[in-house]
Amino acid sequence: MDxxxxxxxxxxxxxxxSSIPPGFAAxxxxxxxxxxxxxxxxxxxxxxxxxxxxxxxxxxxLRREAPIAFVPQLGGTVFAKRDDIFVCEKQIDVFSSHQPxxxxxxxxxxxxxxxxxxxxxxxxxxxxxxxxxxxxxxxWTAQFQAHANRILDELDPAGRIDFCRDFALPFSAECLKSxxxxxxxxxxxxxSWSQAMIDGIANYAGxxxxxxxxxxxxAGIDAAIDAMLPVLDKAPDQSLISVQLAxxxxxxxxxxxxxxxxxxxxxxxxxxxxxxVWALLTHPDQLELARTGAVSWLQVxxxxxxxxxxxxxxxxxxxxxxxxxxxxxxRDDRIFFMFxxxxxxxxxxxxxxxxDVRRDSSKSIAFGAGPHFCAGAWASRAxxxxxxxxxxxxxxKGLRIVGDEPVRxxxxxxxxxxxxxxxWDAG
Numbered sequence: 001m002d003x004x005x006x007x008x009x010x011x012x013x014x015x016x017x018s019s020i021p022p023g024f025a026a027x028x029x030x031x032x033x034x035x036x037x038x039x040x041x042x043x044x045x046x047x048x049x050x051x052x053x054x055x056x057x058x059x060x061x062l063r064r065e066a067p068i069a070f071v072p073q074l075g076g077t078v079f080a081k082r083d084d085i086f087v088c089e090k091q092i093d094v095f096s097s098h099q100p101x102x103x104x105x106x107x108x109x110x111x112x113x114x115x116x117x118x119x120x121x122x123x124x125x126x127x128x129x130x131x132x133x134x135x136x137x138x139x140w141t142a143q144f145q146a147h148a149n150r151i152l153d154e155l156d157p158a159g160r161i162d163f164c165r166d167f168a169l170p171f172s173a174e175c176l177k178s179x180x181x182x183x184x185x186x187x188x189x190x191x192s193w194s195q196a197m198i199d200g201i202a203n204y205a206g207x208x209x210x211x212x213x214x215x216x217x218x219a220g221i222d223a224a225i226d227a228m229l230p231v232l233d234k235a236p237d238q239s240l241i242s243v244q245l246a247x248x249x250x251x252x253x254x255x256x257x258x259x260x261x262x263x264x265x266x267x268x269x270x271x272x273x274x275x276x277v278w279a280l281l282t283h284p285d286q287l288e289l290a291r292t293g294a295v296s297w298l299q300v301x302x303x304x305x306x307x308x309x310x311x312x313x314x315x316x317x318x319x320x321x322x323x324x325x326x327x328x329x330x331r332d333d334r335i336f337f338m339f340x341x342x343x344x345x346x347x348x349x350x351x352x353x354x355x356d357v358r359r360d361s362s363k364s365i366a367f368g369a370g371p372h373f374c375a376g377a378w379a380s381r382a383x384x385x386x387x388x389x390x391x392x393x394x395x396x397k398g399l400r401i402v403g404d405e406p407v408r409x410x411x412x413x414x415x416x417x418x419x420x421x422x423x424w425d426a427g
Contacts, residue, residue, distance in 0.1 A: 001045055039077040039318075040328045044069040055412040056353065059341035069328055076315070082365065084324075086203060088371035089314070094329075096319040097372055103201040107214050108263065109256030113372060124375060126197060126247035134377045139238055140179060140379060144387040147174040152395050158426035162419050164274040167392070168424070172270035175383050179265070180258055181232060181239030184225050189224075193217040194266035194361030197259060198414070221259055233328035234423045261376070268310050271381050271416025275386045275409070276304040278420050279355050281401050282391075286357045291393065295357045298385040305366035307355045309340035313413045314368060326339055339365055340412065383422045398425035 032373040038281045044066050051073075062069055062080040070077045079085050098116050099105065112123035129135060151170050153163060173187035182190075184363050199213020225241060232242045238290055242260055244254045280287040280300065289295045318333040329335075344352040348363045374380070393399065402408065402421040409417050 005054065005231045025339050029235075039068075039333050040326075041068045041069055041070045041077050042066045044071055044078075046071055046073055048073050051242060051412050052410055053097070054339060055415070056344060057165055059338060060339075061343065063341060063345060068324065071336075074334075076336050077329070078336045078338055078341075080338050080341040082345040082348055082363070084346075085337045085339070085342045086365060086369045088324075089170050089316075089368065089372070092371060094322045095316040095317055095335060096330070096339075097316060098314075098319070099317050103203060105173045105276060107200050107211070108218055108259045109252055110195060111253070111256035111260040113260055113361050116371075120371065123244075123249065123253060126244050127240060127257065127375060129243045129246075130238055131375050131379055135238055136378045136382045140175070141382045141386055143178050144175050144383050145391070146393045148172055148387050152391065160421065163277060163422045164270070164417055164420050168270045168274040168277075168420075170390075171388060172272065172383070174264055175269065175379075176262065176313070178266050179240055179259055179379065180257075181228055181237065182221075182240035184227060185224050186399070187221065191270075193220055194262050194264075197263040198267070200265070217260060221262060222255060225255060251366060267378075267414055267416070269315070269383050269388075271310045271414065272301065272305060272380070273384055274417045275308055275310065275382065276301055276389060277392060277399075278407060278409075278417055279307070280389075281422075283355055283357075286355070287393070289357055296385070297389045298381060299361075300389065301381065301385040302361045302364065302366070303355065303357045303359055305345045306359075306361045306364035308342050308415055309366055310414065310416055311366060311368075311374070312340040312411065312415050313338050314372070330410055339368070340415065396422075396424040400424065 028141055044062060048268065051058055062078060064425055068077060068079055069083060076278055079088065080249055084198075094134065097114055099114055099121070100110075100128055102114065106109070112127070148171055151174070156355050157362050161167070163326055169185045173190035177183050177185060177187065194267040196213040196217035200217070203210040203214070227240060232239070232245065234243045234369075236246060241254060249257075257427060278295055280290065286300075290297055290300050304424040314337045316337065318329045318331055318335060320331055322329045343349070343366060346352060349359070349361075367377045399422055402423050405419070405421045407417060407421070408417070408419055
């Protein structure tokens, strides 16, 4: 679950697309006021509203003209080519995830994603019993299936729904409730707390209302964790809270890592489930390939993750002076590894702008490439490819998009559908 929350360190439009957070407008001024270091990479301006709506043209231009570029609107240096990202992400002594003064540490606590080296690996090892492929297969997948069946059972058998709101959101949240151990909370709270934390750690301009919502969310999570401690003390299980306690992690690390899991682990599956369903419904020939078994549901999900990159970006901090070619970086420069660009790199993917489930997507880095490779990748694949996609298309016969409401998609750090109106055949 690393990867999804990584994207939150940069200001992004709200998921409803209604407004640009103050961070965009003020970010350049804040950096100028604080005199933060910047690289000597070529300067490239981008239109942030257009970038939120459709980032791929700007990213393609960067790959062609300036694969490593300082983007003033982001206040950092963007890496757009897959090779550069794949190599540099593994150089943690230079491209560090440790950001001690960052908003994530201040508002959510010092979690494993904001640690490098042995400190990161120790906590990654502690949570492994929850997210390992074996645990996902033998323990969580059956629970994921039960959640999917129950949510679908509760839908109007001849209804019209917003698939994002009525299936993808509650399914992702219920699965995350099980995995974290916070089984007593409402799925609506899981989703709203996740969004509040994402907004909070993107709040570079210091909007007090945004920070207050984030702090209220983290306080709510702390209270939810406290309520489960005596339960898990009496009956330990394979949840994230329980395995961290069993590993002897300090309580502040347990809390921080649970918040990390919620901030990232809710949005990515939610957005990927809804987005993959949309992609298949708008490419019926490819849906038929999946239905008939000509391609696997995992191939379908992996291609969607490459094509759209729900995790669009991962931030880093330059830990020591460094040069790449004639580009010089200073300590504390802000870096953005653009996964959404790497996954459309023409050097690796022909017709990269097209959704094609028959494609070899093995070179995709949708879940990252280095030591911070998403720890929740196996759980996401099980939730989406083994449960959500086959179950939805098996049970909702004739599933189709309702044409009287446009489907909206947005975001660049996190990218996902904002709505998906669908109906299906009764009986």
